[in-house]
Amino acid sequence: MNKVYSRPKALKDVSTHYCPGCGHGIVHRLIAEVVDELSIRERVIAVAPVGCAVIAYDYWAFDCSEAAHGRALAVATAIKRVRPETIVFTYQGDGDLAAIGTNETIHAANRGENLTVIFINNAVYGMTGGQMAPTTLIGQKTATTPLGRDAQLQGYPLKVSELLAQLPGVKYIQRTSLQSVQDILKTKQAIKEAFQNQMNGLGFSLVEILSPCPTYWGLSPLKALEWIKDVLSKEFPLGRIK
Amino acid sequence: MITGNEAIAEGALDAGCRFYAGYPITPQNELPAYMSRRMPQLGGIFIQAESELAAINMVFGASAAGALAMTSSSSPGISLKQEGISYIAGARLPAVIVNIMRGGPGLGNIWPAQSDYFQATKSGGHGDYHCLVLAPSTVQEAYELVKLAFYLAEKYRNPAILLADGMLGQMMEPLVKNPKSKIPNPKDRRKEWALTGCKGRAPNIVKSFYMREGDLEKLNLALQKHYQLIQAKEERYEGLFLKDAQIILVAYGTMARISKVALHTLRQEGIKVGLIRPIALWPFPKKAFAAKSSSKVRYLVVEMSYGQMLEDVLLTVRDKEQVEFLGRAGGGVPSAEEIIKKVKKIL
Ligand SMILES: Cc1ncc(C[n+]2csc(CCOP(=O)(O)OP(=O)(O)O)c2C)c(N)n1
Ligand code: SF4
Numbered sequence: 001m002n003k004v005y006s007r008p009k010a011l012k013d014v015s016t017h018y019c020p021g022c023g024h025g026i027v028h029r030l031i032a033e034v035v036d037e038l039s040i041r042e043r044v045i046a047v048a049p050v051g052c053a054v055i056a057y058d059y060w061a062f063d064c065s066e067a068a069h070g071r072a073l074a075v076a077t078a079i080k081r082v083r084p085e086t087i088v089f090t091y092q093g094d095g096d097l098a099a100i101g102t103n104e105t106i107h108a109a110n111r112g113e114n115l116t117v118i119f120i121n122n123a124v125y126g127m128t129g130g131q132m133a134p135t136t137l138i139g140q141k142t143a144t145t146p147l148g149r150d151a152q153l154q155g156y157p158l159k160v161s162e163l164l165a166q167l168p169g170v171k172y173i174q175r176t177s178l179q180s181v182q183d184i185l186k187t188k189q190a191i192k193e194a195f196q197n198q199m200n201g202l203g204f205s206l207v208e209i210l211s212p213c214p215t216y217w218g219l220s221p222l223k224a225l226e227w228i229k230d231v232l233s234k235e236f237p238l239g240r241i242k
Numbered sequence: 243m244i245t246g247n248e249a250i251a252e253g254a255l256d257a258g259c260r261f262y263a264g265y266p267i268t269p270q271n272e273l274p275a276y277m278s279r280r281m282p283q284l285g286g287i288f289i290q291a292e293s294e295l296a297a298i299n300m301v302f303g304a305s306a307a308g309a310l311a312m313t314s315s316s317s318p319g320i321s322l323k324q325e326g327i328s329y330i331a332g333a334r335l336p337a338v339i340v341n342i343m344r345g346g347p348g349l350g351n352i353w354p355a356q357s358d359y360f361q362a363t364k365s366g367g368h369g370d371y372h373c374l375v376l377a378p379s380t381v382q383e384a385y386e387l388v389k390l391a392f393y394l395a396e397k398y399r400n401p402a403i404l405l406a407d408g409m410l411g412q413m414m415e416p417l418v419k420n421p422k423s424k425i426p427n428p429k430d431r432r433k434e435w436a437l438t439g440c441k442g443r444a445p446n447i448v449k450s451f452y453m454r455e456g457d458l459e460k461l462n463l464a465l466q467k468h469y470q471l472i473q474a475k476e477e478r479y480e481g482l483f484l485k486d487a488q489i490i491l492v493a494y495g496t497m498a499r500i501s502k503v504a505l506h507t508l509r510q511e512g513i514k515v516g517l518i519r520p521i522a523l524w525p526f527p528k529k530a531f532a533a534k535s536s537s538k539v540r541y542l543v544v545e546m547s548y549g550q551m552l553e554d555v556l557l558t559v560r561d562k563e564q565v566e567f568l569g570r571a572g573g574g575v576p577s578a579e580e581i582i583k584k585v586k587k588i589l
Contacts, residue, residue: 043439047303048449057447063437065306066449068329071299074291078303078311079437081287082261086307086439104299107292 008032010041012061021221023178023211024052027120028059030188031091034195035062044087045079047072051093052126070101073108076115087198089116094135095125098160102134105160109204112169116194117206119160122213123232130216134158137235142216157235161208165242171203173241177210179228183238210236244417246410247272249381250340251280252417253388254312258428259338260286261311263300265293267319268352269408270342274314294319298326298339305335306448308436310392310428314340316408317358318349320366327401328367332450332461334435336395336428338388339373340404342411345572353573354407354496359550362403363524370462372469374402374476375523377494381415387521389425396428398472405523407546409496409575472525479527480519483509487516489585492555493544494520497576501544504581515585526554538564540588544576545569 007013010032018025035041041062048056050069057064063086067075072090080088090097097105097119108115124142125131131144135157139148149157161173172194176187187209194205210232212224219227244252251273254262262277274290281288287304291297297313304311315323320341330337341362345355360366362375374394378384388404395402437446452458480498482505484490493501498519508515518530518541531541541564543552548569559565568584570576 042441045307045437045439054451055453057445057449061440061445063440063446064448065303065437066329066333066447066451067302068299068325071295071302071326074296074299075303075306077289078261078263078287078300078309079307081289082304082307082309083438086437103292104296107296 008036010035010061012059014058017055018052019215021212021214021224022052023122023209023213024120026178026184027118027187027209027211028056030184030191031118032060034188034192037192038195038199040087040195040199043085044089045083047076047079047088047090049090049092049096050127051096053091053093053120054127056091070096070099071104072096072101073104073115073117077108077111077113080113080115087116087195089118089195091118092120093126094119094121094123094133098134098158102160106164109164109170110167112203114198114201114203116198117204118191119206119208120211121208121236122211124213124216126213126216137231159236161206161241164206169204170206170242172197172205173208175208175210175236175238175241177228177233177238178212179210179225179233208236243414244381245272245412245414246381246384246406247342247412248276249385249417250314250388250404251276253385254338254392255280255284256419257310257389257392259310259312259392260284261301261304261309262287262313263289263291263297264313264315265291265297265319267316269344269411270314270316270340272411273340294322295326298323301337302326302330302333302335305330305337306333306437308433308438310396312338312340314342316342316344317346320358320361324367327373328369328371329450330401331371331373332369333448334399335401335448336399337401338391338395338404339401340388341406343405343407351573352408354409354546354575355571355573356407356495356497356546357550357571358405359523359545359547362405363526363554371465372524374398374400374472375405376402377405377521377523378410379495379498379519381410381413382417384410385417386423389423393425393428394476396431398468400468400472405495407496476522477525477527477529478521479530480521481517481530483514483516484518486514487539488514489540489542489588490516490518491542491544491581492518492551494523494551497544497546500576500578501581503578504585507578508582508585513585513589520551523551526558528558531558540564540566542566542568542581542585542588544581546575547571
């Protein structure tokens with residue numbers, strides 16, 4: 001019998017700590033598959049965020065660094081400059097990349113650092129208990145917007161990808177989602193392209209992935225996927241942004 | 243002739259530093275300017291970062307990738323770097339941080355001060371950690387000590403701080419490079435832990451995060467052992483006239499230079515004054531006090547701050563009656579005359 005599905009070499013054989021239906025585990029696997037397919041496991045270096053994916057390095061079988069909350073792109077900038085022969089990527093949540101780390105994000109992009117960014121947009125802060133994120137939708141209830149996000153008080157969902165698209169240093173931005181198998185495959189393709197861009201020396205590439213957090217959306221895993229399709233992706237339209 | 247700031251940059255480059263990231267702030271701007279010119283000529287990397295936060299985290303990344311990395315700033319900027327320094331200590335990475343101190347608190351002013359002594363020596367960020375802290379008092383010594391800072395940082399896989407003030411940073415003095423310098427070259431150190439891509443080995447992880455029960459305590463116990471070793475081995479000081487002194491001035495950096503002027507004047511008058519000049523501020527040179535602490539010698543601690551190093555002297559000497567203090571800050575610098583007057587009043 002032919003084995004058609006197995007664990008990528010770039011993924012460790014360990015059990016997950018993520019909640020049922022969480023998107024992080026899916027994206028971890030997609031990255032591992034891409035790393036295997038591009039045969040770069042021995043020269044890839046990941047920078048893990050502070051957020052639910054803080055221990056991403058416990059899942060990936062390649063070199064990894066931590067970074068302080070929001071500083072992944074500063075850490076990655078330096079690693080890539082010191083070791084240009086390696087393939088360096090950051091993996092960041094919306095709090096990490098678009099709130100506390102916005103400055104590092106914009107400036108790494110504007111310097112045109114030859115890096116790959118995997119940006120998990122789940123519209124909340126998962127790790128700290130479901131607080132409002134910069135990407136939280138208007139009206140969305142979170143631990144710190146009990147009445148729903150009010151534009152008058154908390155402003156609007158921040159579209160970092162669209163902001164970054166303005167910068168000449170940025171070569172590639174794609175927004176995808178995990179709402180269906182088809183979308184997961186598209187996400188994998190986008191991740192692959194973002195890595196290939198770096199391998200070809202093209203510059204800053206980012207994939208924003210709309211990812212379910214059933215726990216802090218207060219939805220079942222299945223309903224969470226529907227919410228991405230019906231609600232979240234209306235505010236954050238999918239497709240190639242740059 | 244070269245400024246202290248430039249001598250520090252030159253010493254770092256001679257030590258093999260090939261990565262610098264920083265954000266402009268007076269009075270240390272000559273240092274990054276020098277780096278921006280020289281680093282590319284040597285095949286190194288210079289980055290003007292978007293903030294001190296970014297700069298220190300770039301140093302984290304560069305060090306994780308195995309480079310000899312450094313950042314510099316002045317007091318307010320060093321405050322911003324504290325979280326990053328704590329991560330560097332927790333992840334057991336070598337790095338050199340230069341603080342050319344200015345007056346505080348807040349935005350303060352750009353005049354020289356020594357008010358960041360606590361921050362540098364008592365772990366300025368969160369957690370139980372220590373940075374090695376070296377304090378030069380001449381341009382020549384600034385050059386030597388930054389090389390030593392790199393050597394020690396690499397040897398102990400620990401952040402090292404070079405602590406100087408704006409006066410030393412801006413002052414011009416001759417610099418002589420001693421080809422027979424005894425400081426070994428840190429470039430030669432092998433770094434099995436560095437991130438290089440995992441070709442031919444198991445993956446490396448650089449981190450300071452330990453959630454499993456007991457793991458973080460284990461790291462802390464290992465760090466404490468490590469700090470004890472550093473304390474046993476790396477005390478450094480200069481002692482003058484310690485044998486016959488009735489009163490010993492205790493001062494570091496620029497304040498030690500001024501204290502030396504006072505000392506020589508007083509000696510000419512026949513007053514038996516000595517000097518302890520800590521070269522390492524952490525570990526604090528307790529040995530310098532050992533010989534004298536039982537006898538009734540008096541100590542006069544002189545600082546460009548309000549009783550910060552004084553606390554370490556008190557912890558060492560233990561007898562409050564033996565220790566006097568003279569300090570000014572916020573742009574005020576105790577003069578040789580003030581020191582002389584104070585000594586005469588004490589005796
Ligand atoms: C300096 C600092 N501030 C705050 C925190 C607490 N903190 C940890 S993760 C996090 C937010 C994570 O949210 P996000 O980046 O969206 O990732 P997610 O957990 O949703 O995957 C916060 C605020 C921290 N660790 N460090
Ligand atoms: S809290 Fe949300 S983001 Fe975090 S692991 Fe659970 S589902 Fe995933």
